[in-house]
Amino acid sequence: MTDLLPGIQTGLDLVGVFFFAVSGCLLAARRRFDIVGSLLLGSLVGLGGGIVRDLILDRGIPNAFAQPVYMLPPILAAGLVYFHVVRVERHRRSLLAFDAAGLALFCVTGTLKALEAGMGPAPATLLGVTTAVGGGVLRDVVANEVPQLFNPRGVYAVPALLGAGATALLAQAGWLGIPSGAAVAVAVFALRMLSLRFGWRVPLAARLPRGGPSATGTRRR
Amino acid sequence: MTDLLPGIQTGLDLVGVFFFAVSGCLLAARRRFDIVGSLLLGSLVGLGGGIVRDLILDRGIPNAFAQPVYMLPPILAAGLVYFHVVRVERHRRSLLAFDAAGLALFCVTGTLKALEAGMGPAPATLLGVTTAVGGGVLRDVVANEVPQLFNPRGVYAVPALLGAGATALLAQAGWLGIPSGAAVAVAVFALRMLSLRFGWRVPLAARLPRGGPSATGTRRR
Amino acid sequence: MTDLLPGIQTGLDLVGVFFFAVSGCLLAARRRFDIVGSLLLGSLVGLGGGIVRDLILDRGIPNAFAQPVYMLPPILAAGLVYFHVVRVERHRRSLLAFDAAGLALFCVTGTLKALEAGMGPAPATLLGVTTAVGGGVLRDVVANEVPQLFNPRGVYAVPALLGAGATALLAQAGWLGIPSGAAVAVAVFALRMLSLRFGWRVPLAARLPRGGPSATGTRRR
Numbered sequence: 001m002t003d004l005l006p007g008i009q010t011g012l013d014l015v016g017v018f019f020f021a022v023s024g025c026l027l028a029a030r031r032r033f034d035i036v037g038s039l040l041l042g043s044l045v046g047l048g049g050g051i052v053r054d055l056i057l058d059r060g061i062p063n064a065f066a067q068p069v070y071m072l073p074p075i076l077a078a079g080l081v082y083f084h085v086v087r088v089e090r091h092r093r094s095l096l097a098f099d100a101a102g103l104a105l106f107c108v109t110g111t112l113k114a115l116e117a118g119m120g121p122a123p124a125t126l127l128g129v130t131t132a133v134g135g136g137v138l139r140d141v142v143a144n145e146v147p148q149l150f151n152p153r154g155v156y157a158v159p160a161l162l163g164a165g166a167t168a169l170l171a172q173a174g175w176l177g178i179p180s181g182a183a184v185a186v187a188v189f190a191l192r193m194l195s196l197r198f199g200w201r202v203p204l205a206a207r208l209p210r211g212g213p214s215a216t217g218t219r220r221r
Numbered sequence: 222m223t224d225l226l227p228g229i230q231t232g233l234d235l236v237g238v239f240f241f242a243v244s245g246c247l248l249a250a251r252r253r254f255d256i257v258g259s260l261l262l263g264s265l266v267g268l269g270g271g272i273v274r275d276l277i278l279d280r281g282i283p284n285a286f287a288q289p290v291y292m293l294p295p296i297l298a299a300g301l302v303y304f305h306v307v308r309v310e311r312h313r314r315s316l317l318a319f320d321a322a323g324l325a326l327f328c329v330t331g332t333l334k335a336l337e338a339g340m341g342p343a344p345a346t347l348l349g350v351t352t353a354v355g356g357g358v359l360r361d362v363v364a365n366e367v368p369q370l371f372n373p374r375g376v377y378a379v380p381a382l383l384g385a386g387a388t389a390l391l392a393q394a395g396w397l398g399i400p401s402g403a404a405v406a407v408a409v410f411a412l413r414m415l416s417l418r419f420g421w422r423v424p425l426a427a428r429l430p431r432g433g434p435s436a437t438g439t440r441r442r
Numbered sequence: 443m444t445d446l447l448p449g450i451q452t453g454l455d456l457v458g459v460f461f462f463a464v465s466g467c468l469l470a471a472r473r474r475f476d477i478v479g480s481l482l483l484g485s486l487v488g489l490g491g492g493i494v495r496d497l498i499l500d501r502g503i504p505n506a507f508a509q510p511v512y513m514l515p516p517i518l519a520a521g522l523v524y525f526h527v528v529r530v531e532r533h534r535r536s537l538l539a540f541d542a543a544g545l546a547l548f549c550v551t552g553t554l555k556a557l558e559a560g561m562g563p564a565p566a567t568l569l570g571v572t573t574a575v576g577g578g579v580l581r582d583v584v585a586n587e588v589p590q591l592f593n594p595r596g597v598y599a600v601p602a603l604l605g606a607g608a609t610a611l612l613a614q615a616g617w618l619g620i621p622s623g624a625a626v627a628v629a630v631f632a633l634r635m636l637s638l639r640f641g642w643r644v645p646l647a648a649r650l651p652r653g654g655p656s657a658t659g660t661r662r663r
Contacts, residue, residue: 025647028592029646029647029648031592032594032646032647033592033594033647034594034643034644035645035647036597036598036599036644037592037594037599038648040575040592041592051498055498056276056286058281058500060500061498061499061561062498065561065565065569066565068568071568078647081648082647082649083649084648084649088648119282120289122289123282123286123287126286127286141363141583142579142592143588143592144365144586144587144588145365146252146365147363149261150249150252150261150262150363150364152253152254155257156257157257157261158257201255202255202256202257203256203303204250204253204254204255204256205253205254205258205303206303206309207303207305277493277497277504277507278503279502279503341510344503344508344510347507347510347513354482362583362584362586365586366586367473367586368584370479370482371470371475371479371483373474373475373476373479376478377478378478378482379478422476423478424476424477425471425474425477426470426477426479426523426524427471427523427524428525428526
C-alpha cells in the first residue's frame with residue numbers, strides 16, 4: 001500500500017514525538033515546572049497521541065511502551081529546553097512552531113498506521129486526526145489550560161484533517177511515498193503557521209452571536 | 222437476554238451520541254470556540270464515553286472508529302447549533318437538558334453493551350455509569366471547567382446509577398425490552414431534570430463541615 | 443519471578459486503591475463536592491492508574507471492572523471522609539500523605555504487574571511509574587487543578603521512578619519478596635514525605651530563567 005519502509009516510518013514517528021515533546025517542555029518552562037515535570041509533560045505530549053491511537057487499534061502493547069527507544073526524544077527535548085538550546089525566552093512562538101511540526105508529522109504517520117492496521121480511508125483519516133491533535137490536547141488539559149485546539153485564532157484541526165485525508169487518498173491511489181508524504185507534512189505545517197501569522201479563522205460555533213454567549217470564563221493564552 | 226434488536230440498539234446509541242454532541246456544541250458556542258472546535262468538542266462528548274466503554278471491554282476497534290456512521294450525529298449537532306436551530310441564547314438550560322438526555326440513553330445502552338459482552342450485573346452497572354458520565358466529564362475537563370458531575374446542585378450520577386442498575390436487573394429477569402428500556406431512560410431523564418429544577422442535593426462529601434474546608438479555588442458554573 | 447503470592451499482591455493493590463481513594467475523597471471534601479462526587483472522585487483516583495495500566499497491557503477487561511471487590515476501597519474511603527474518621531480539617535496534609543502512600547504501593551505493584559505480563563525491566567519501570575502517578579493526575583485534572591505531579595515543591599515522580607526501577611531490578615535478580623517489596627514501598631513513601639517536609643526540589647525545567655518565563659497563569663495549591 002505504501003513504499004515507506006518501516007524503519008523510515010518509525011524514524012518519522014520519533015521525529016514527531018520529539019517536536020511535540022519540545023512543545024511540552026517549553027510549556028513546562030513557561031509554567032515554571034521542574035525538570036522532571038518537563039520530562040513527564042514532554043513524554044505525555046509526545047507519546048500520548050500515539051498511545052491513544054494504539055489503544056484504539058487494539059493491537060497489543062502500545063509502541064511507546066513496547067519500544068524503549070520512544071523515551072529518547074522526550075529526554076532529548078527536556079535537555080535542549082533545560083540548556084536553552086531551544087530558545088525559552090520566546091517560548092510562546094517556539095511552542096506553537098514545534099506543536100505545528102508535531103501535528104504535521106503525526107497526521108501523516110497516524111493515518112498510515114491506521115491504514116496498515118486494515119482500517120478504511122474514512123476511519124483512518126479520523127484516527128490520524130485524533131493522533132495528531134491528541135497529544136496537544138493532553139498537554140494543555142494536564143497543564144490546566146484551554147487546549148490550543150479550541151483557540152479560535154488560527155486553524156488547527158483543519159490542516160490536520162486535510163493532511164490525514166490527503167494521506168489516505170494518496171495511499172488509496174498507491175501514490176504515497178516519501179516525497180509525497182513529506183509534501184503533505186510540509187503543507188500541513190505551512191498552513192498551520194500561516195494561519196497563526198495572519199490570524200486566519202473559521203466561523204464561530206454559533207452564527208452571529210447577537211451578544212448572547214458571554215465570554216466569561218474564557219481563558220486564552 | 223434482551224429483545225432489543227441490534228439495529229434498534231445502534232439507533233438508540235446514535236441518538237444518545239447526538240444529545241451529548243449537542244451539549245458539547247452548545248458549550249463550544251458559549252466559550253466562543255469556532256465551528257471546527259464545536260464539531261470536535263461535540264464528537265468528544267458524544268463518542269468519548271462509548272470509546273472508553275469499548276476500550277475497557279477490549280473487543281477490537283471501538284464502534285466510533287469502526288463505523289463511520291457515528292460521525293453523523295456530531296456533524297448534525299454542530300450544524301444545528303451553528304444555525305441556532307437549538308437555541309444558543311439559552312445555552313445553559315439547553316446544555317443541561319441535552320446532557321441529561323444523553324445520560325439517560327447511555328446508562329441504558331452502556332449497561333446493555335456490557336451485559337452482551339458477558340459481564341455480570343454489578344460490573345455491567347458500573348460500566349454503564351462510566352459510559353453515561355464519561356462523555357460529559359471529558360467535555361468539561363477539555364473545556365477547562367469543573368465537571369457537571371461534581372456540581373453539588375442537582376443529582377447527576379445517582380440517576381445514572383439507578384438507571385444502569387435497573388437495566389441490569391431487568392435484563393437479568395428477562396424483562397428488558399423496548400418499552401421497559403425506554404421507561405428506564407425516561408425516568409433517569411426526569412429525575413435529573415427535576416433535581417435541577419428543584420435543587421435536590423445529596424449530602425456533602427464531609428458531614429457538617431464546621432467552617433473547615435475552604436471554598437477557595439472552587440469554580441462553579 | 444517473584445514469590446509474592448497472587449492473593450497478597452491483590453491485597454496490596456487494594457490497599458493502594460484505598461490510599462489513593464482517600465486522597466480523592468479529601469479533595470472532594472475540600473472542594474465541597476457532594477458524597478456521590480466524593481465516591482466517584484475516590485474511585486477515579488484509586489482505580490484510574492490501574493485501569494490505564496491494564497488498558498496498556500491489553501489483557502482483557504481491567505481488574506477494576508472484572509473484580510467487583512475493587513469497588514470496596516473507594517466506598518470505604520468515602521465513608522471514612524464523610525464521618526471525619528480521616529481528619530478533614532487538616533485535609534491538605536492528609537491528602538498529600540494518603541497520596542504518597544498510594545504512590546509508594548502502586549509503583550511496586552504496577553511494575554510487578556507489567557513484569558508478570560512479560561514486559562522487560564525498562565518498559566515495566568515506565569509502566570509502573572505511569573500506574574503510580576496516573577491516578578493522581580486524573581484526580582487533579584478532573585478537579586480542574588494543576589497536577590501535584592507538576593508542583594515544583596517536593597519531589598513526586600523521582601521516588602516513584604526509583605521505586606519502580608528498584609522493583610524491576612529486584613525481580614530481575616530474583617530477590618523480590620514481601621520484605622524487599624515492602625522496603626521499597628516504605629522508602630518511596632519516606633522520600634516523598636521528607637521532600638514535602640523539607641521542600642526538596644529538583645532544578646527547574648529551564649536553567650537560570652533570567653526573568654524570561656512569566657509565572658502568569660500558574661496556580662499552585
